[in-house]
Each structure stands twice: as structure tokens, then as C-alpha cells.
Amino acid sequence: MDKDIAIPETLQEAIIFFANPKNCHDFMMLLRWPDGKVKCPRCGSEEAAYLPNARVFKCYQKHPCQKFSLKVGTIFEDSPIPLEKWLPVMWLVVNCKNGVSSYEIHRDMHVTQKTAWFMLQRARLAMQALNTGGKLGGDGKEVEIDETFIGGKARNMHPEKRRTKIRGRRGGLSGKVAVMGLLERHGEVRLKIVPNVRRHNLLPHVQEHIAPDTEIFTDALKSYEAIGLDEARYVHRVIDHAKEYVRGNVHTNGMENFWSLLKRGIRGTYVSVEPFHLFRYLDEQAFRFNNRKDIGDSGRFVLAMQQIVGRRLTYKELTGKTEQAESVS
Numbered sequence: 546m547d548k549d550i551a552i553p554e555t556l557q558e559a560i561i562f563f564a565n566p567k568n569c570h571d572f573m574m575l576l577r578w579p580d581g582k583v584k585c586p587r588c589g590s591e592e593a594a595y596l597p598n599a600r601v602f603k604c605y606q607k608h609p610c611q612k613f614s615l616k617v618g619t620i621f622e623d624s625p626i627p628l629e630k631w632l633p634v635m636w637l638v639v640n641c642k643n644g645v646s647s648y649e650i651h652r653d654m655h656v657t658q659k660t661a662w663f664m665l666q667r668a669r670l671a672m673q674a675l676n677t678g679g680k681l682g683g684d685g686k687e688v689e690i691d692e693t694f695i696g697g698k699a700r701n702m703h704p705e706k707r708r709t710k711i712r713g714r715r716g717g718l719s720g721k722v723a724v725m726g727l728l729e730r731h732g733e734v735r736l737k738i739v740p741n742v743r744r745h746n747l748l749p750h751v752q753e754h755i756a757p758d759t760e761i762f763t764d765a766l767k768s769y770e771a772i773g774l775d776e777a778r779y780v781h782r783v784i785d786h787a788k789e790y791v792r793g794n795v796h797t798n799g800m801e802n803f804w805s806l807l808k809r810g811i812r813g814t815y816v817s818v819e820p821f822h823l824f825r826y827l828d829e830q831a832f833r834f835n836n837r838k839d840i841g842d843s844g845r846f847v848l849a850m851q852q853i854v855g856r857r858l859t860y861k862e863l864t865g866k867t868e869q870a871e872s873v874s
Contacts, residue, residue: 550575552843559636559846569628573615576850586618619853620667630654631664638668639849640842644810644829666863669825671853672832681729682759689728689762690751690769691800692742695811695823696721722820724827727754728799733835736827744768755779762797803834821865 550571553559562568578584583593585604592605596612604611616622621631634654637645650661682688723742727750728734735754739746747768755761757778763769765785773781782795790796807830811818818826836845860866 552847553636554841554843556636556640556842560633563629563632563636566627566629569632570615572632573628576847577615577619577854586613618855618857620671620856620858621853622857623859624664624667626656626660626664630656634661634664635668635671635849636842636846638665638829639672639833639845642806642810642833644814644826646814646816663860663863666822666825667858668849669829670856670858671849673825673828673852674831674835675852678733680756681727681733681735681754682761683756685760686732687730687760687762687794688755689730689797689800690726690747691728691764691797691804692723692725692739692747692766693804693808694721694723695808695818696820722823724823725750726800726803727751728803730799734800734803734831736831738824738827742766742768744771748772751779762795764797803830806830806834 550568551562552572553562563572574581574583582591583595583602584591585593585602585606587610588604588606588608590604590606593602594605595602599612601612601614604613615628616624621628624631634650637650645665647658647662647665650656650664651658654661656664723739725737725739725742725747726734727737737750739750744767748771751761751772758780760780760782761772762782762784763772765783765787769781769783772779773783784790784792784795784797791798807827810830811826815826832849833845836848840848
């Protein structure tokens with residue numbers, strides 16, 4: 546992003562800077578139309594003028610919605626919350642290592658908790674990766690693969706609920722969501738929610754996201770055994786956690802570190818996450834992790850803001866009511 550305006554570098558600077566509506570307007574103009582040519586988000590025409598009294602633009606092509614604001618065509622569309630509140634919220638969510646809860650936004654921004662939760666879910670949509678950027682590994686790079694289960698702990702359940710849900714040897718996993726992680730060492734992490742950790746659910750993701758001739762590191766889960774069968778495709782290294790956690794460069798400590806960060810945010814900040822929304826929280830943590838180096842707080846903020854255009858999330862879509870309405874009709 547071309548810095549024709551001074552982009553804040555710290556949270557304190559961001560709060561002061563975005564408290565001024567003119568700064569918010571100038572920042573969004575630079576973000577959406579860097580060349581200075583305003584284009585109608587509905588028809589693409591450049592025949593548009595700014596109406597300062599109404600603080601909106603008007604397109605002079607004939608179509609039903611000629612007037613539009615800076616929010617139209619972004620995750621902010623149809624939101625009554627002003628940019629003076631939206632932009633600091635975006636700064637917080639992309640830069641707080643363990644995330645920020647809706648109750649914190651509710652208190653700090655003087656909006657309802659429900660509104661704050663909706664704002665954060667829209668922000669997570671902007672943090673969703675636009676594309677995969679090719680396969681991980683290749684060229685002598687190393688990739689770690691591991692899986693985890695996310696859900697409530699048995700010891701925190703009511704005794705009646707515990708007796709109902711937890712049965713058998715693997716009963717502690719009942720009601721939890723399995724997540725597969727693929728980490729290129731010193732690089733990018735990718736996360737996939739899977740039905741379970743059986744071979745037929747894990748191996749397709751390995752083949753889809755990891756380049757041939759990559760050295761892959763996993764634990765001793767039997768589902769990964771087939772990776773090493775095709776020696777022409779991958780070099781498979783296994784660490785048995787029942788015996789050791791590190792053997793030279795054979796370990797999955799990078800993924801274990803990521804799981805620690807993810808669960809610290811879920812348990813400490815968000816406390817409870819519904820499986821229906823889990824992928825959004827995975828996108829949030831993966832965005833911060835993948836952009837943890839070099840660009841700093843302002844760079845992460847600008848990167849997330851560059852991804853707000855062309856995306857939209859309504860409350861009905863967020864809560865699944867759109868699908869229910871379609872099924873009823």
C-alpha cells in the first residue's frame with residue numbers, strides 16, 4: 546500500500562489517528578482506490594462524485610442504487626457502526642496474539658456484546674486466506690503435520706453430561722472437533738477441519754497441499770504410515786511421542802507450538818467456540834501466525850484491510866438462518 550498518508554505504527558497511534566473521521570475517510574479512499582479514481586462498486590463506472598453533506602458518493606450511471614458509501618462492497622457494508630470504531634477493532638483483532646473477545650470490544654467501543662461479536666466475525670472473514678499460494682515444501686523445505694482435538698474438557702463437564710458423553714477408551718474425544726495442521730518450517734501453516742483422523746481423511750490433504758520430494762515429519766499415528774510408502778513422492782520421518790519428542794531434526798514441535806497458541810486463545814480469550822464457527826477462529830490464528838515476521842502491527846493491519854473488499858457476511862449467513870430459510874422454502 547502506497548503510504549500517501551501516515552499509517553499508524555502502534556495501537557495508541559491508531560486510536561488517536563482513527564478517532565478523526567477525515568483520517569478514516571482518507572485511509573479508506575487510499576485503500577479502495579489507490580489511483581484516486583473512484584469506481585462505483587455496483588456497476589464499475591468512474592462517473593461518480595462525492596457528496597460532502599451526505600458523506601456518500603453518487604454514480605451517474607442509471608441503476609437502482611446510485612448512491613454508495615465507502616463501506617459498500619466491503620465487510621463493513623450495511624453496518625451502522627462508524628469507521629472510527631471499525632478500524633480500531635480491525636487493528637486489535639489482527640494484532641492481539643491471543644485474540645480479543647466480544648466483551649472487550651463491547652466495553653471499549655460502547656456497542657452491545659452481540660454487535661461486537663458480529664464485528665469480530667466480519668473481521669475474521671477479512672483474515673481468511675485469499676488463496677493457498679501454491680503447495681508447501683519442495684526445494685529442500687521441511688513440513689510438519691499434526692492433528693489436535695478442540696472442545697470442552699471432560700473435567701469441566703457436569704457429572705450427568707460427562708456420563709452421557711464419555712464412554713469407552715476414546716470417550717474423552719466425544720463432541721470434539723478434529724483439526725489437521727500442516728506447517729512448513731519457518732513458513733506458513735494451513736489448517737483443515739476433518740471428520741476424524743483416519744487415513745482417508747488426512748492423506749488427501751497431504752497430497753493437495755504438499756509438493757513432491759518434501760521431507761515430512763509426523764508423530765506415530767498409524768494414519769500417516771501410507772505417506773512413506775510412496776518413497777518417490779515424499780520422505781517420511783516419524784517421531785514416537787511414547788518414547789521421545791525430539792531426535793535431531795525429527796520432531797513436530799512447530800505444530801505443537803501453534804496448537805498451544807490456538808488453544809490459549811480459545812480457552813483463555815473466547816472460552817467457548819461453537820463447532821459451526823470454529824473455522825473462523827482457525828483463520829484468525831493462522832493469519833496472525835503466517836504474518837508474524839517482518840511486517841509489524843501496521844503491516845498486518847493494512848494486509849487485512851486490503852482483503853475487506855469484495856467480501857460480505859450478513860447476520861443470517863453467520864447464524865445459518867439463510868440455509869434454514871432455503872430448506873423451508
